[in-house]
Amino acid sequence: MTIAFYTAFVVVQGLDWPAWVAFIAMLATTLTASYALERIGFEALRARGVSVMFVFVFTFMVSEFVAYLAALIFGTWPQTIFPTMFWPVTLVGDIAVSAWDLPAIGSTAAALAAYFAFMRFTRTGQFMIGVADNPDLAALYGIDKRKIFLVTMLISGAFVCLGMFLYGTRAQVLPETGLSLMLFAVAATIMGGIGKVAGAAIAALILAVIQNASILMIPSEWQGFLLYVFLFFAIVFFPSGLRLPRRRSRFSTATRDMPPAAPPAESQA
Amino acid sequence: MADVLEVRNLSKSFDGIVVARNVDLALQSGRVLGLIGPNGAGKTSLFNLICGVVRPDAGSVLLDGAPLDGKTFHQRVRGGLSRTWQHTRLFPSLPVIDNLLIGTHDYPGEQLVNVLFGTARLKVHDKVARDKARGLLGEMGLAGVADDLVSDLPYGQQKLVGVARALMGDAKCLLLDEPMAGVEGQAYAAMQRVVREVAESGVAVCVVEHNIAFVHDLCDEGVFMFSGAIMARGSVAELTRDPQLTELYFGH
Amino acid sequence: MEYLYGIVIIVGLYVILATSFNLIIGYGGLVSIAHPVFFALGAYTSAILSRDFHVPVLLAMLAGFFVAFIASIALALPSLRVSGDYLMIASIGFQLGVLELIKNVRFTGGPGGFTNIPPFLIREFGRESYVLLVLAVVAAVILLIWWIARSDYGRAMSAMRDDELAFASVGRDAMWMKIAIFGLGSGLAGVAGGLYAHYFRFITPEQFEILQSSAILTMVVVGGMRTTWGPVVGALLLQALPQAISFLQLPPSVLGPIQGLLFTGLVLVFMFFRPQGLVPAKDVWRAAPAAKAREAR
Numbered sequence: 001m002t003i004a005f006y007t008a009f010v011v012v013q014g015l016d017w018p019a020w021v022a023f024i025a026m027l028a029t030t031l032t033a034s035y036a037l038e039r040i041g042f043e044a045l046r047a048r049g050v051s052v053m054f055v056f057v058f059t060f061m062v063s064e065f066v067a068y069l070a071a072l073i074f075g076t077w078p079q080t081i082f083p084t085m086f087w088p089v090t091l092v093g094d095i096a097v098s099a100w101d102l103p104a105i106g107s108t109a110a111a112l113a114a115y116f117a118f119m120r121f122t123r124t125g126q127f128m129i130g131v132a133d134n135p136d137l138a139a140l141y142g143i144d145k146r147k148i149f150l151v152t153m154l155i156s157g158a159f160v161c162l163g164m165f166l167y168g169t170r171a172q173v174l175p176e177t178g179l180s181l182m183l184f185a186v187a188a189t190i191m192g193g194i195g196k197v198a199g200a201a202i203a204a205l206i207l208a209v210i211q212n213a214s215i216l217m218i219p220s221e222w223q224g225f226l227l228y229v230f231l232f233f234a235i236v237f238f239p240s241g242l243r244l245p246r247r248r249s250r251f252s253t254a255t256r257d258m259p260p261a262a263p264p265a266e267s268q269a
Numbered sequence: 270m271a272d273v274l275e276v277r278n279l280s281k282s283f284d285g286i287v288v289a290r291n292v293d294l295a296l297q298s299g300r301v302l303g304l305i306g307p308n309g310a311g312k313t314s315l316f317n318l319i320c321g322v323v324r325p326d327a328g329s330v331l332l333d334g335a336p337l338d339g340k341t342f343h344q345r346v347r348g349g350l351s352r353t354w355q356h357t358r359l360f361p362s363l364p365v366i367d368n369l370l371i372g373t374h375d376y377p378g379e380q381l382v383n384v385l386f387g388t389a390r391l392k393v394h395d396k397v398a399r400d401k402a403r404g405l406l407g408e409m410g411l412a413g414v415a416d417d418l419v420s421d422l423p424y425g426q427q428k429l430v431g432v433a434r435a436l437m438g439d440a441k442c443l444l445l446d447e448p449m450a451g452v453e454g455q456a457y458a459a460m461q462r463v464v465r466e467v468a469e470s471g472v473a474v475c476v477v478e479h480n481i482a483f484v485h486d487l488c489d490e491g492v493f494m495f496s497g498a499i500m501a502r503g504s505v506a507e508l509t510r511d512p513q514l515t516e517l518y519f520g521h
Numbered sequence: 522m523e524y525l526y527g528i529v530i531i532v533g534l535y536v537i538l539a540t541s542f543n544l545i546i547g548y549g550g551l552v553s554i555a556h557p558v559f560f561a562l563g564a565y566t567s568a569i570l571s572r573d574f575h576v577p578v579l580l581a582m583l584a585g586f587f588v589a590f591i592a593s594i595a596l597a598l599p600s601l602r603v604s605g606d607y608l609m610i611a612s613i614g615f616q617l618g619v620l621e622l623i624k625n626v627r628f629t630g631g632p633g634g635f636t637n638i639p640p641f642l643i644r645e646f647g648r649e650s651y652v653l654l655v656l657a658v659v660a661a662v663i664l665l666i667w668w669i670a671r672s673d674y675g676r677a678m679s680a681m682r683d684d685e686l687a688f689a690s691v692g693r694d695a696m697w698m699k700i701a702i703f704g705l706g707s708g709l710a711g712v713a714g715g716l717y718a719h720y721f722r723f724i725t726p727e728q729f730e731i732l733q734s735s736a737i738l739t740m741v742v743v744g745g746m747r748t749t750w751g752p753v754v755g756a757l758l759l760q761a762l763p764q765a766i767s768f769l770q771l772p773p774s775v776l777g778p779i780q781g782l783l784f785t786g787l788v789l790v791f792m793f794f795r796p797q798g799l800v801p802a803k804d805v806w807r808a809a810p811a812a813k814a815r816e817a818r
Contacts, residue, residue, distance in 0.1 A: 044793070053552045056609055057738065058792060060554065061785045064735050068781035075774065179731070180617060186610055222625065228618030232599070232611060322686070346692035358687040360680045362806050370673075371680050372691035378673020379693055381701045391673055418805060438692055 001178035002066045004030040004157075004164040006074060008081045009173075022081065026161040034157035037062065038150050063178060070175040078172035085170060104166050111162055112201060115155070124151055180224070184208075187231040271334070273298050273473035274350070274442045279318055279328035281497075288314040289325065290498035296442055296473035301464065303488030303505055304477045307518050311497040312477040313355065316444050320352055321345050332442065347374070351440030355447045357431045359419045365430055366415040369402035370395070372437035398437070405433045408466070409459050425456030432463060442473045449480045461487060481509060493517075526648050530720055532760045533655040534713045537662050539740040539752035541709035544666050546738075547746035547802075548675070549702035550682045551605055555596065555612035557733035558619045559589040559707040563714025564724050565629055568638040571719070573628070578641040582715030589711025590704050592619075597703040601696050608703075616734065624726050634725030641719040655716055662709055667749045671809055678702070679806040732781055739784040743791050745798030754799055759784070 007029040011022035041062065045055055087100040119125035130138040131148045139145055167173065167181070185200070188207055192199025207230060214226055276294035281287075288311045296302055304312050317323045319330050321342045330337045337345050359368050377383040377394050384391065406412050409429045414422060419430065428448060435443060448460055464487055468474050478484050484491060484505050491505040495517050501508055508514055542556050563585035571581040596615050600608040624632045642650045669675060681688045681695050688695050718724055736759060744755020763780055771779065791798065 052606060053546075053550065053609075054792070054796075056552050056606075057742070057788070061735065061738075061788045061792070064731065065782060065785040065789065068778040068785065072775060072778035072782065076777075176731070179613075183613055183617065187614075190610070222621075225618055225621045225625070228614040228621070231614040231618075320690070341689070342686075343689040343692050343694050346690060352690055354687070354690070358684055358690070360683040360687065362679045362683050362804060363676065364805065364807065367676055367806065367808065368680075371676055371688075371693065374692065376673070376677065376693060379677055379698060381669070381674060381705065384669060384672045384674045395673070434691060 001160050001164050002070050003033050004161045005168045005173050006070050012081050030157045030161050034153040038153040067175045078174050081168040187234050191234045275331040277329050279325050281325045287497045296475050298471050298473050300489045301468045301474040301487050303484040303491040306494035310494040349441035351435040352444040353431045353435050357427050364416050366402055369434050369437050370398050372434045373398045374438040425452040428452050445476045449483045526652050530655050533659045534717055535756040536659050536753050537713040538737050539756040540662050540666050541706040542737050543741045543752040545706035548678045552609045553612040554734045555616040556710055556737050557729040558616045559710040560714045561729035562589045563711025564718040567715035568635050568718040571639045585711045585715035586708045590708035593707030594704045597700045601699050620726050636723050638718050638722040735784045739788045742788050745800030747802035748800045751798055751800035
């Protein structure tokens with residue numbers, strides 16, 4: 001996230017080039033970074049068979065490293081992609097609609113639609129769901145796990161670019177912003193259910209609406225705090241996510257005809 | 270004779286795959302029950318369900334008449350249940366004797382308060398536990414390896430250590446998951462002897478096994494499972510002679 | 522001389538922080554980003570109680586321990602009910618959230634910090650006495666962690682880290698052990714907080730930010746997890762570094778990020794090339810010889 005934002009910042013404010021160039025530059029740097037992280041970092045750790053804790057510490061340290069680098073290069077005061085955060089506003093009835101809103105909502109909707117279509121209708125998308133469900137079984141079916149992990153990281157990188165472009169043109173960003181936004185993403189993922197394709201998006205929408213609507217009830221300084229309360233709430237009451245009706249993907253019917261394999265012995269009571 | 274362990278109408282499925290189908294089972298003190306069937310029949314799953322590692326969709330498990338619903342795995346073990354694993358699951362960072370010492374029924378070293386303020390109590394417990402552990406290892410012919418690392422032992426001895434560990438906790442009911450798999454020679458003989466002695470001391474034993482000779486020699490009766498359901502019960506001799514079961518076992 | 526005392530005390534406090542964090546992450550196998558926040562809770566509790574409520578300093582420091590202890594249990598209990606991974610995530614939220622709280626609430630002095638914290642011992646006995654106090658506490662903490670790791674509890678922790686399912690199968694309760702470990706470790710961070718507050722007499726939320734999490738983690742990982750002396754070596758080394766950097770006379774806006782880069786960079790390098798740290802831990806846990814001797818009798 002940090003890399004994405006500051007790339008755009010450099011292109012627009014530093015080099016004074018138009019926004020679409022900035023977006024392409026963002027994609028270039030962020031996807032390269034995602035690729036490097038997956039191939040150099042995660043793959044090496046996976047090969048060593050390290051514990052989850054190790055991976056977590058690793059990702060945390062990498063994020064912090066990038067944040068400090070950004071702080072060193074760009075300073076610790078808030079920045080936005082364009083010199084101003086303000087966009088022309090037109091009144092539609094009683095609602096103030098800014099010139100930012102429609103392209104933002106439009107591009108988000110388009111990206112999500114493309115993503116859902118990808119997951120549902122393409123082979124790679126289905127493979128991703130398979131690998132997430134049961135990586136070893138997927139490998140037995142001949143799915144290339146390495147490629148899938150890479151694709152996952154790249155798609156995630158692309159989303160990060162879109163997200164940070166929208167965020168950075170509307171709100172201020174500090175080097176630490178990546179970390180708090182990530183927390184939001186994690187809370188949404190947990191509430192939406194890890195592994196459920198639509199879950200995180202819906203949860204994020206609900207959380208964001210609640211967080212912003214809360215301004216009507218609590219002073220603005222507390223909005224950040226509210227998020228952390230939600231995260232806690234999410235973990236305590238919904239560790240496996242809110243129950244959405246489970247869709248039968250193509251894989252579960254295929255395995256039903258196989259002899260019953262031993263269920264995961266590690267699942268907790 | 271009252272049932273030490275009772276399984277009533279236990280059912281469980283994962284995503285459409287049925288691993289347990291209305292399973293009824295009873296284990297009595299001093300008797301060894303053999304659980305046989307082809308791979309994937311649901312035998313290990315049944316153990317997982319009894320232990321509370323997996324929550325059933327329906328049915329219940331009772332230990333000494335008291336339902337175990339909602340109890341976690343370790344609570345059930347404290348209540349008198351004990352099990353071994355198909356792949357031993359010994360603690361690699363602990364020497365053999367410490368693998369046993371950690372398995373005592375009460376382990377005062379588990380409470381930080383005891384460690385800080387109750388060292389006398391720890392010492393007393395440690396002496397008793399060590400004597401017991403040495404005794405068990407001696408019975409299995411493993412007295413010499415007490416201070417060795419688990420990884421230094423041949424597989425057969427590792428499995429014996431696993432059983433010894435399961436016996437440290439004064440269990441009423443012992444579930445053995447394929448104790449003979451990969452075991453031969455002296456360890457095999459020792460394992461046979463141990464299981465017999467454990468049963469004679471009053472423990473209710475259930476063994477999942479593919480080794481029919483072992484089942485034949487040791488088990489008082491058998492239960493044949495297939496696709497999560499119990500297909501037949503009876504003496505081991507009857508089960509192994511039944512042509513339909515044999516076909517299920519080998520023909521699948 | 523006063524400058525030297527300040528350094529000795531800071532290093533000592535970081536040894537306490539690193540050693541207590543080693544208990545949590547090294548021996549307990551729990552990942553948490555929230556150690557600085559318990560340091561903060563101890564500091565603020567002690568400071569507020571002694572300045573605004575006129576509680577005697579020693580009692581206030583003790584209260585600091587308890588507040589940190591109880592807060593850590595409030596974090597760990599619901600999280601560990603689910604799993605250790607959730608504790609990781611919850612700890613991030615806790616660290617960021619509680620600091621937000623401190624920054625926005627009036628009685629903590631807000632973002633400007635809490636000033637005029639009552640001194641302790643210095644007026645009566647001089648600065649040397651405080652240095653001795655800190656060193657005594659450092660020695661006690663190191664001894665405590667060493668004692669715990671060698672005891673039957675250490676055996677249990679080792680088994681728990683090896684295989685939690687097998688651990689449950691021998692009748693041991695992993696969840697409550699983890700909660701106890703987390704509570705004790707965090708409480709000790711609170712003690713360090715109290716000691717910090719009454720010497721430097723001024724605390725701000727910035728001193729307890731995520732940079733501290735990286736610093737403490739670096740000390741433990743680079744020094745060597747699961748050893749008695751690893752965190753000490755780590756703390757000494759990693760306090761020497763910022764001192765060395767400060768000699769370069771860099772502006773504060775650059776100093777912070779450079780320190781951060783150094784800490785995180787070091788951890789990453791060590792994670793890839795020497796994950797066991799400078800003081801490697803033994804792979805096997807062994808009981809003290811006295812225990813074995815008991816059998817012979």
